[in-house]
Amino acid sequence: MKTVGRFIWAAALVLAGAPGFGAVPHSPRIDTVSLAADQGWAGDPDIIWYDDFSGSEDLLTRYLDNGGGCTVISYEALGGTGKSVHGLWQVGQVNAGGVRKCFGRCPADYRGCAVRTTEDFRDIYWRHYVKHQPGWIGNPGKMSRATAFAGANWSQAMIAHIWGGYSLNLGISPARGVDANSQVVTTCYNDFPNLTWFGWQQGDYQIFDTAESGRWVCLEGHVRLNTPGLSDGVFTLYIDGQVQAHSPNLNWVYSWQDYGINAVFLENYWNDGSPVEQERYFDDFVISTSYIGLAKSPVRPMVTKTAFRDDDAGDSQSAWQLQVTDEYGSAVLWDSGTILGGGDTVALDADHGLFQGGLAGKTMLEPDTLYALRARQRDGGGSWSDWSPWMTVLRTAAATPGDANCDGSVDGLDYNAWSLHYLQGGNWEFGDFNGDAVVDGLDYNLWSLNYDPAAGAAVPEPATPLLLCAAAMLLGRRRR
Ligand SMILES: [Ca+2]
Ligand SMILES: [Ca+2]
Ligand SMILES: [Ca+2]
Ligand SMILES: [Ca+2]
Structure with missing residues (x-):
């Protein structure tokens, strides 16, 4: 892949000097973000x-x-x-x-x-x-x-x-x-x-x-x-x-x-x-x-930008790039890097970009959170457009407390995420379900409240005997 990338870059640099493609492409916009299947309207009395x-x-x-x-x-x-x-x-x-x-x-x-x-x-x-x-x-x-x-x-x-x-x-x-x-x-x-x-x-x-x-x-x-x-x-x-x-x-x-x-x-x-x-x-x-707000998207959404536009007749897109920040635009949280080719859609996940900053090491966005996005695109001559302005166009759907991987069921996989990060800092994906930035027994309680044995996933396997004790104590406390 790297060799291919270098070759395309070299070709792009040559093309950059070619006549007829001198105009910088128009800055793209975020067209749309894929939607969560359940927007929550049916059960909301408002x-x-x-x-x-x-x-x-x-x-x-x-x-x-x-x-x-x-x-x-x-x-x-x-x-x-x-x-x-x-x-x-x-x-x-x-x-x-x-x-x-x-x-x-x-x-x-x-x-x-x-x-x-x-x-x-x-x-x-x-x-x-x-x-x-x-x-x-x-x-x-x-x-x-x-x-x-x-x-x-x-x-x-x-x-x-x-x-x-x-x-x-x-x-x-x-x-x-x-x-x-x-x-x-x-x-x-x-x-x-x-x-x-x-x-x-x-x-x-x-x-x-x-x-x-x-x-x-x-x-x-x-x-x-x-x-x-x-x-x-x-x-x-x-x-x-x-x-x-x-x-x-x-x-x-x-x-x-x-x-x-x-x-x-x-x-x-x-x-x-x-x-x-x-x-x-x-x-x-x-x-x-009550206030409605943006439509809700999954924590690993598909993001589509607007189609390539450029004032040079016949020019075409050679690459594009998408970045994500929080709703205040304070730091980049995910970056696609250069996406080669003429497409407009990318999966916002760990396979198609790098989670970083407050989401370093994660594989998904946080649930129930607003994000701002921006994009840019490169023409056939190697010229990048300006970035689009940051726009807050992505809102992730809420998840059930305990559902660490946001797959819709609270089960052993989610318990494993919690136990692997026990007493560490973290966010939702690592088991911090109450949002206090530490993974601990309070989060376990939320998991156990919503645990669905019928989900059929792996039986919880505490990572260490110490955790087993902690879990047993908390479970006992809850049952009393
Ligand atoms: Ca151009
Ligand atoms: Ca529709
Ligand atoms: Ca789950
Ligand atoms: Ca917590």
Whole structure:
């Protein structure tokens, strides 16, 4: 392998002097990270709605409508497998559809597709992923909104707009449809003359920039209606888990309490029409009463970057590289090194890169942890692109305490990991299940609480007689 690598390097150095390939490649972005099979939605009472679009392709089975043209596709999806929904604009087209979900008590639910229809929700989060196709151009404006429908005529007591900002960013724009006597004054959908606008808050991230196209971006909105009579409502936009825009102290609806927030729309709507034929995708749509955050990935995920781009016609990728740091970007924790060839996907594990820093010696990421990633790519002439900015786009799923190797069962293999590192510093993979940086009896207790004898893996074999004693004592203590 080393000989091959040296040969390719030598060839690359020769090519570097060749005419026609002088432009440095575009900096790539992280497109997507593979997803854990169980995102945990089904068992979470906070979750009002979730849809990964892998179910029925007939959106009308669960949505008020498809916004006039949104459809399910299988050639693009968050995590790299499954399905998503897309909006496809022709040149000049305004509306490319969307999905409209009702929930709670909702007078606009004329097709009876709402969920949890006896409740009023005054504090909700909605999260979805969006990907603009590679090479995307322009700011379409509309992205999503949460609203409180007040009548069958689609009058609205409030609207929380997440839509295109002043340049290529997103902003938030809260609006009220209630007067000072707490009476709804709108008489139809989007009754703009009768809305009170609180003003825009602008985000920084240039989501509509062509340089950011081709990657799945996590968008999350949060609205808490005000306490009746107080100006204590909020509206916040998160992008990839970071606060982008925030409006506090909102008097969303005065003392109006006829309904709660009862619909969220995801929208592909371009006021001025798209300048070119292009599409974008929505996936992993969740509505909850608590913060949702990034989708969850396995501790050894597959990571895919955006496809190679370079201004030299005919130039192609000769290598790329992926690095991982913690959510604060303080130190590199995993490095793929130079990955030769034209691929875009790598397994983030010990076989395809080097765990280092706080993860030195490990074979996997920590469960239930956020990580930031960056990538760069090299063209056929040997020129590396800039690194992409660090972006916090990876969140590992939580594991059951005791499941050291995160394989889904707590068994003898996990006990062996614990016993091998007993009284050492360590992290999850080495048996530190309570996160206090030492592997000891407290961690053993967590293992034994969740031990599943039916898992059928190796019977625990303590590494030394001393450990056997320690384990027996702890087990005895627990049984008392
Ligand atoms: Ca080039
Ligand atoms: Ca999906
Ligand atoms: Ca295990
Ligand atoms: Ca511990």
